[in-house]
Amino acid sequence: MPMTPPVTREQLDAQLGGAARAWLDEALAEAAHTAVHADTAPGSRYAVPPWELRFAAAGRHCGLEHADSVRALLLLEARAGLPVATRLYEHGTAAERRAVLLTLHRLDLGPTALALVEDALRTNDTRLVAAAVGPYAAAHLDAHQWRHAILKCLFTGVPVDAVDGLARRARGDAELARMLGDFAAERTAAGRTVPDDLRRVLALTAPAPFPEPSNELEQGSAQPPTEES
Numbered sequence: 473m474p475m476t477p478p479v480t481r482e483q484l485d486a487q488l489g490g491a492a493r494a495w496l497d498e499a500l501a502e503a504a505h506t507a508v509h510a511d512t513a514p515g516s517r518y519a520v521p522p523w524e525l526r527f528a529a530a531g532r533h534c535g536l537e538h539a540d541s542v543r544a545l546l547l548l549e550a551r552a553g554l555p556v557a558t559r560l561y562e563h564g565t566a567a568e569r570r571a572v573l574l575t576l577h578r579l580d581l582g583p584t585a586l587a588l589v590e591d592a593l594r595t596n597d598t599r600l601v602a603a604a605v606g607p608y609a610a611a612h613l614d615a616h617q618w619r620h621a622i623l624k625c626l627f628t629g630v631p632v633d634a635v636d637g638l639a640r641r642a643r644g645d646a647e648l649a650r651m652l653g654d655f656a657a658e659r660t661a662a663g664r665t666v667p668d669d670l671r672r673v674l675a676l677t678a679p680a681p682f683p684e685p686s687n688e689l690e691q692g693s694a695q696p697p698t699e700e701s
Contacts (some may be wrong), residue, residue, distance in 0.1 A: 544573035610637035
């Protein structure tokens with residue numbers, strides 16, 4: 473289940489038909505207007521901006537295969553903050569939630585949207601789990617949360633290729649290695665197979681090898697000390 477990152481506006485224009493491009497132009501203009509006038513438009517704190525309705529309709533107008541990209545562009549054009557991202561996630565379908573998760577790292581949210589990632593990781597929806605372990609999770613999940621996200625992927629069958637920064641964060645993680653070993657032992661005791669991905673992640677937890685000294689250093693250390701005058 474490879475996750476395809478949302479594409480750029482230029483790439484999307486090349487793939488959409490004329491009617492879909494026109495719809496997207498209007499949707500992005502509405503999102504941009506909201507971003508500019510969010511603090512000045514009367515009643516804007518309470519009314520649902522038109523672009524949020526477009527967010528929900530992206531698949532119908534631009535095709536399901538392009539919906540993630542369209543929704544990501546809308547979030548970026550609207551400069552969506554935490555309240556908007558949370559609202560779209562909480563009230564959205566699984567596809568809409570996935571689009572929010574895939575775009576979190578491109579929004580100026582810092583660690584404030586971690587609750588959305590945590591919610592996705594509590595589900596057994598593999599589409600949401602795969603989207604939740606992207607760049608935003610790699611940057612903001614603490615070590616404990618990140619280790620459990622890895623186990624969630626293994627438990628639900630989400631390929632660890634979906635985990636952003638896997639090799640970097642797993643390197644030398646003895647606690648993750650212990651957890652993986654316990655998980656493998658439990659599956660073996662229950663007569664179940666151990667996923668190949670588990671062995672792959674376990675291999676990544678090995679400490680980085682100590683660098684070999686350069687020839688120059690070796691030669692320098694072999695030279696006898698000079699006599700002092």
